[in-house]
Amino acid sequence: MESNYTKIYSGNRFTAQRIEEKLLEVGIVAIMKDESESARLAGFAANIDGALEVHIQKEEEEKAMMIVRAIAAQQKD
Structure with missing residues (x-):
């Protein structure tokens, strides 16, 4: 099935949340996906x-x- 969504970042929680905040500031609503939390809630062992x-x-x-590139550049400084 074709999705209208694309993944723009995968990584640590802190950076993902910063990206989400900045996206919201410019009117972009992000979907946050946490596989380990989903697995935990379903009763499976999770990383x-x-x-x-x-x-x-x-x-x-x-x-x-x-926005993702700008945040990544800030973290390298």
Whole structure:
């Protein structure tokens, strides 16, 4: 099944939440996906590494990736 969403980030929870906040500031609503939490809630053993995925609608990808790159650059400084 074709999805209208695309993953723009996968990594630590802190960075994912910063990305989500910045996206909201420019009017982009992100979907946060936490596989380990989903597995835990379903009763399965999960890798508790805190990694999240950030998904957005495909038509907003270019604008969203600018934000992801800016946050990544800030973290390198």
